[in-house]
Amino acid sequence: MRAHHNFIVRPRLPAPLAPLGVLALNLYWPRYYETAELFRCLSPELWEECGHNPVLFLRRLPQERLNAAAQDPYYIESLTQIYDPSWAAAHGMDGDAVIAYFSAEFGLNEALPIYAGGLGVLAGDHLKSASDLTLPLVGVGLLYRHGNFRQRLDSKDCQQEVYPFYDFYELPLELERDGDGNPLTVPVAFPEREVRVKIWKARAGRLHLYLLDSDCPENRETDRSITDTLYGGDLEKRIQQEILLGIGGMRALAALKIEPSVYHLNEGHSAFLVLEHIRRLQEKHGLDFATAFELAKASHIFTTHTPVPAGIDLFPPYLMDKYFTAYYQSLGLSRHEFLALGRQDPNNQQEPFNMAVLALRLSSWANGVSRLHGQTARKMWQSVWPNLPAEEVPISHVTNGVHITSWVGEAMLKLFDRHLGPSWRENQAKEETWAPVAKIPDWELWQAREKQRHALIKFAREKLARQLLNRGAALKDIEEARAALDPEALTIGFARRFAAYKRPALLFHDGERLKQILSDFRRPVQIIFAGKAHPQDEEGKKLINYILTQSRREEFKGKIIFLEDYDLNIARYLLQGVDLWLASPRRPLEACSTSGMKAVLNGALHISTLDGWWDEAWEPETGWAIGRGEVYDDPLYQDAVEAELLYDLLERDIIPLYYERDARGLPSGWLARVKKSIQAYAPVFNSRRMVEEYADKFYLPAARLYRRLHENDQQRARELARWKKGVEDSWSQVRIEKVEGTGTENLEVGDNLSIRAIIALGPLKPEDVRVAVYYGPVDGKGEIIAGEKLFLPSCQDLGGGRYLYTASLPCRRSGRQGYSLCVFPYHEDMGQPYAMGLILWG
Ligand SMILES: *Cc1c(COP(=O)(O)O)cnc(C)c1O
Numbered sequence: 001m002r003a004h005h006n007f008i009v010r011p012r013l014p015a016p017l018a019p020l021g022v023l024a025l026n027l028y029w030p031r032y033y034e035t036a037e038l039f040r041c042l043s044p045e046l047w048e049e050c051g052h053n054p055v056l057f058l059r060r061l062p063q064e065r066l067n068a069a070a071q072d073p074y075y076i077e078s079l080t081q082i083y084d085p086s087w088a089a090a091h092g093m094d095g096d097a098v099i100a101y102f103s104a105e106f107g108l109n110e111a112l113p114i115y116a117g118g119l120g121v122l123a124g125d126h127l128k129s130a131s132d133l134t135l136p137l138v139g140v141g142l143l144y145r146h147g148n149f150r151q152r153l154d155s156k157d158c159q160q161e162v163y164p165f166y167d168f169y170e171l172p173l174e175l176e177r178d179g180d181g182n183p184l185t186v187p188v189a190f191p192e193r194e195v196r197v198k199i200w201k202a203r204a205g206r207l208h209l210y211l212l213d214s215d216c217p218e219n220r221e222t223d224r225s226i227t228d229t230l231y232g233g234d235l236e237k238r239i240q241q242e243i244l245l246g247i248g249g250m251r252a253l254a255a256l257k258i259e260p261s262v263y264h265l266n267e268g269h270s271a272f273l274v275l276e277h278i279r280r281l282q283e284k285h286g287l288d289f290a291t292a293f294e295l296a297k298a299s300h301i302f303t304t305h306t307p308v309p310a311g312i313d314l315f316p317p318y319l320m321d322k323y324f325t326a327y328y329q330s331l332g333l334s335r336h337e338f339l340a341l342g343r344q345d346p347n348n349q350q351e352p353f354n355m356a357v358l359a360l361r362l363s364s365w366a367n368g369v370s371r372l373h374g375q376t377a378r379k380m381w382q383s384v385w386p387n388l389p390a391e392e393v394p395i396s397h398v399t400n401g402v403h404i405t406s407w408v409g410e411a412m413l414k415l416f417d418r419h420l421g422p423s424w425r426e427n428q429a430k431e432e433t434w435a436p437v438a439k440i441p442d443w444e445l446w447q448a449r450e451k452q453r454h455a456l457i458k459f460a461r462e463k464l465a466r467q468l469l470n471r472g473a474a475l476k477d478i479e480e481a482r483a484a485l486d487p488e489a490l491t492i493g494f495a496r497r498f499a500a501y502k503r504p505a506l507l508f509h510d511g512e513r514l515k516q517i518l519s520d521f522r523r524p525v526q527i528i529f530a531g532k533a534h535p536q537d538e539e540g541k542k543l544i545n546y547i548l549t550q551s552r553r554e555e556f557k558g559k560i561i562f563l564e565d566y567d568l569n570i571a572r573y574l575l576q577g578v579d580l581w582l583a584s585p586r587r588p589l590e591a592c593s594t595s596g597m598k599a600v601l602n603g604a605l606h607i608s609t610l611d612g613w614w615d616e617a618w619e620p621e622t623g624w625a626i627g628r629g630e631v632y633d634d635p636l637y638q639d640a641v642e643a644e645l646l647y648d649l650l651e652r653d654i655i656p657l658y659y660e661r662d663a664r665g666l667p668s669g670w671l672a673r674v675k676k677s678i679q680a681y682a683p684v685f686n687s688r689r690m691v692e693e694y695a696d697k698f699y700l701p702a703a704r705l706y707r708r709l710h711e712n713d714q715q716r717a718r719e720l721a722r723w724k725k726g727v728e729d730s731w732s733q734v735r736i737e738k739v740e741g742t743g744t745e746n747l748e749v750g751d752n753l754s755i756r757a758i759i760a761l762g763p764l765k766p767e768d769v770r771v772a773v774y775y776g777p778v779d780g781k782g783e784i785i786a787g788e789k790l791f792l793p794s795c796q797d798l799g800g801g802r803y804l805y806t807a808s809l810p811c812r813r814s815g816r817q818g819y820s821l822c823v824f825p826y827h828e829d830m831g832q833p834y835a836m837g838l839i840l841w842g
């Protein structure tokens with residue numbers, strides 16, 4: 001008989017196991033392996049079946065198994081040792097500064113698949129380190145019903161996308177409710193309707209992450225699916241998602257009574273929040289747009305991750321009209337003024353609305369994610385500040401880092417625990433913490449490395465066999481998969497999103513040469529690939545197909561494999577187990593890349609083109625650089641040259657070094673490099689250093705500025721807005737009348753060059769401006785390269801709004817030099833000196 005009513009009975013968690021329930025709801029476990037083991041050991045098969053989702057796991061576990069664990073003194077002992085209630089307690093949000101961190105994706109744990117790749121994993125690591133540092137931060141994102149797609153490889157070696165359906169009640173999430181116990185929802189205005197969003201809370205250590213979900217019964221059917229997939233759908237869905245993230249996210253924080261004083265925009269997807277922030281300030285304090293603009297801007301930090309214009313969200317004016325007409329009217333703006341906020345050229349009526357431009361115009365602080373990317377971003381966005389030289393575009397950089405204890409394998413962590421002293425985790429960002437690595441005995445390091453490699457090979461074999469079984473492969477192939485790879489061989493890893501610029505097929509450029517490299521049975525080498533292509537990226541999908549077809553060739557069988565459905569779990573095994581991590585992006589298209597950092601922290605060595613982090617990190621004694629950062633006009637030629645260099649490095653340096661064994665059978669030369677690499681990179685490329693840098697450079701100054709501008713009924717914000725208006729109106733009257741250098745002849749190193757400049761400021765006062773001189777060597781075209789800047793402090797009032805400035809330039813280098821004088825507006829309440837983009841050269 002068919003059941004007419006269904007109900008679910010969950011196992012009851014016995015009282016001694018209560019901490020297990022608390023741990024299950026937290027996405028960040030500071031002691032990851034021990035905590036995962038607490039769950040896994042109760043039923044290893046079920047743990048895998050549940051995709052390492054502890055909430056689902058506890059629901060499905062038989063009651064008897066829980067009862068037995070509750071009575072097992074050893075189990076209870078381990079549980080009490082691992083569970084630290086002080087850590088699990090939410091960070092008190094009652095301090096006056098709260099940082100809201102907005103991101104379209106978060107990769108904290110494989111159980112909550114709301115990430116697509118590097119951006120999300122970085123956001124996850126940011127939250128974990130912020131929790132470690134007890135920073136008062138909250139995350140804001142979207143909760144995707146289908147998560148990110150899962151990758152299936154079909155029998156034709158093509159990627160298929162599968163969209164699972166997640167039941168949020170079976171994930172480590174808690175629904176926010178109102179006083180009556182009903183789901184707390186916030187409204188967001190859409191054309192002719194309102195969309196309501198629910199708020200789910202996830203916990204990341206001490207911190208909360210609030211995730212919005214439009215799947216509410218009050219919404220239209222089509223609106224219920226706005227948050228169903230990550231980066232799926234068309235442009236209109238994209239704008240809808242971004243409205244929910246930015247504007248809905250602000251409303252959610254307000255409904256939760258969280259009043260941030262700093263907003264961090266992790267990429268431009270959330271940039272609409274700046275508008276809602278302005279609108280709220282206007283409404284709350286009765287401010288005009290210009291004043292609310294200054295106030296809001298003081299608290300915004302924008303991190304860009306995209307070195308190519310194609311990666312930026314652009315919305316055509318008709319879509320902006322559809323969704324924002326009522327909104328910009330409520331801000332007191334005309335259509336033109338509003339659209340100009342998102343245009344590189346405010347007067348170009350054709351230009352689409354650019355989310356990165358909106359974020360840049362409305363943030364006091366902006367940064368790229370590596371030194372090289374900072375440079376690239378300054379050039380890329382120079383059009384937003386047309387008068388500034390690229391070096392002065394107000395975008396700095398904070399190089400990404402990774403969360404060490406989430407990424408380093410158990411064997412290597414134990415090694416660090418034994419050798420680095422008790423507080424190495426807290427002191428991980430100090431160089432001296434890692435000095436003892438030099439003294440780790442070779443055999444101990446090699447043992448840890450072998451352990452992690454063996455774990456990877458075991459995992460890869462099982463995974464490969466399973467993925468073949470699922471696609472109906474021949475029994476013989478499945479048997480072969482179980483014996484694929486060699487646990488003792490030099491193992492190369494390449495796993496990341498499959499995008500053409502990352503060049504996953506570079507190793508196959510000369511198939512014959514690769515075959516030679518892989519077929520030396522005395523020095524075996526093998527390669528493991530993994531990675532998804534964006535569903536709309538046909539080129540990326542072709543590359544996956546290409547590698548799969550290659551891996552099937554007789555000479556590569558069992559030596560080149562591709563693991564399906566790259567995620568945090570596969571990443572962990574791969575990055576912990578490989579000996580060599582390969583990256584081959586086309587410079588400068590990789591903003592930073594973090595997988596190489598995870599690999600080197602595990603004692604792998606890194607080989608890459610000089611792009612992203614490797615451009616600032618590479619040293620000849622630690623890893624290998626493919627080329628020296630040359631960029632050729634012909635990409636095919638570039639590929640050929642760099643493939644050649646890659647083969648040379650493998651044949652001449654890497655493989656011989658790996659197989660050069662000493663009397664004890666250890667690769668001592670290789671291990672010496674591993675130690676140097678850990679010492680050089682661990683203190684720098686960790687997310688604790690990164691979050692501390694964000695806090696020092698941006699969060700603290702932003703919170704301070706925001707508070708200051710708020711004081712006395714926003715008096716300083718009003719003054720700042722008024723001052724800016726005044727400067728804009730009178731800037732055309734500022735003139736550099738005369739600049740002269742005395743003694744420009746017969747200068748020798750050590751002499752000083754005197755500069756006198758007469759500047760007419762019109763109605764402005766000397767305190768409204770800064771005068772500086774740029775000087776340095778000039779190239780053939782007369783451009784100052786790597787110039788230095790000197791501010792001119794002294795000025796003499798010549799009457800009539802004219803002032804005399806003098807300076808004395810030290811001549812430190814010989815050769816052809818040049819200088820240029822500039823005047824720009826200055827106010828102490830502006831976050832960045834050049835933020836107004838007004839500058840006069842002479
Ligand atoms: C670290 C990581 C990434 C980022 O890799 P890149 O090197 O930046 O391409 C992507 N996906 C997963 C699962 C990761 O763990």
